[in-house]
Amino acid sequence: MLDPAISEKLRTNEAGLVPVVVQEATTREVLMLAWMDEEALSRSLATGRATYWSRSRREYWVKGETSGNVQHVRRIALDCDGDTLLMEVDQTGPACHTNTTTCFTGRDLDGLHTEP
Amino acid sequence: MLDPAISEKLRTNEAGLVPVVVQEATTREVLMLAWMDEEALSRSLATGRATYWSRSRREYWVKGETSGNVQHVRRIALDCDGDTLLMEVDQTGPACHTNTTTCFTGRDLDGLHTEP
Numbered sequence: 761m762l763d764p765a766i767s768e769k770l771r772t773n774e775a776g777l778v779p780v781v782v783q784e785a786t787t788r789e790v791l792m793l794a795w796m797d798e799e800a801l802s803r804s805l806a807t808g809r810a811t812y813w814s815r816s817r818r819e820y821w822v823k824g825e826t827s828g829n830v831q832h833v834r835r836i837a838l839d840c841d842g843d844t845l846l847m848e849v850d851q852t853g854p855a856c857h858t859n860t861t862t863c864f865t866g867r868d869l870d871g872l873h874t875e876p
Numbered sequence: 877m878l879d880p881a882i883s884e885k886l887r888t889n890e891a892g893l894v895p896v897v898v899q900e901a902t903t904r905e906v907l908m909l910a911w912m913d914e915e916a917l918s919r920s921l922a923t924g925r926a927t928y929w930s931r932s933r934r935e936y937w938v939k940g941e942t943s944g945n946v947q948h949v950r951r952i953a954l955d956c957d958g959d960t961l962l963m964e965v966d967q968t969g970p971a972c973h974t975n976t977t978t979c980f981t982g983r984d985l986d987g988l989h990t991e992p
Contacts, residue, residue, distance in 0.1 A: 763986075763987055764985075765986075766918070766985055766986075769926070776981040778899060779895050779909060781897050781906055781920065783906055788904035788905075789960050790897055790899055790906065792960075793895060793897060793955065793960040805985065805987050805988050805989065806987075806989055807989055808988065808989040808990060815990075816890075833989075835984055835988070835991075836984070836985045836988060837983045837984045837985065838926075838977070838980075838983050838985060839909065839970050839979040839980050839983065840974050840979045840983070841907070843981075844908075844909040844979070846906050846980045851917070856956050857956070858956050860956070861962070863955040863956045863957075864953040864954075864956075864962045865954050867922065867953045867954050867955065867956070868951055868952070868953045869882055869952045869953065869954060870879075870882075871879055871882075871922075872949060872952060873919050873921065873922055873924040874922050874924060874925055876935060
């Protein structure tokens with residue numbers, strides 16, 4: 761069960777979830793965005809292994825459990841209005857299921873205005 | 877209007893929005909999480925100024941318009957499944973409305989298990 765002091769500050773959405781920004785502690789790259797409910801956050805804090813709620817499979821998901829690309833949690837912070845988490849991790853292997861380093865690698869959008 | 881090639885890849889939620897992870901281009905700090913609809917993304921790309929959809933005020937919001945703490949957009953990437961954006965910006969001043977550098981600064985959660 762999640763620490764009541766944290767639960768009190770956490771503002772989940774209508775599905776009981778908060779988005780989690782996952783950042784590599786050493787490279788500082790943003791790896792992915794995932795979702796947690798209170799139980800996933802409680803498990804991540806208690807075990808030091810990143811644990812999410814899979815919205816598509818509707819189950820808890822320990823990152824790397826099947827792929828081996830685990831995430832050791834170094835820090836979790838809650839934002840100013842309590843509805844987003846930032847988690848720093850040590851990532852083993854690629855973070856993305858497509859085998860890219862991050863879920864954003866090589867996926868820049870075209871057409872950005874740049875000032876002269 | 878958003879470039880149809882981007883619109884085709886973008887998977888918004890039931891409210892027509894996607895979460896945007898905002899990262900400082902130089903310090904690599906994660907500053908905040910915000911939300912965009914297609915129009916906010918189109919405006920951010922066209923103007924090079926971070927523009928979001930405010931869910932509480934139900935209006936477009938050019939970051940820094942009132943505070944002066946603007947965000948110049950350096951890069952926008954769409955993740956592997958098309959439902960999250962990562963935006964790198966040059967941030968002027970503090971990113972958070974509470975005047976902290978980021979919305980996560982000084983807000984670490986206690987109780988994280990650390991391996992010996």
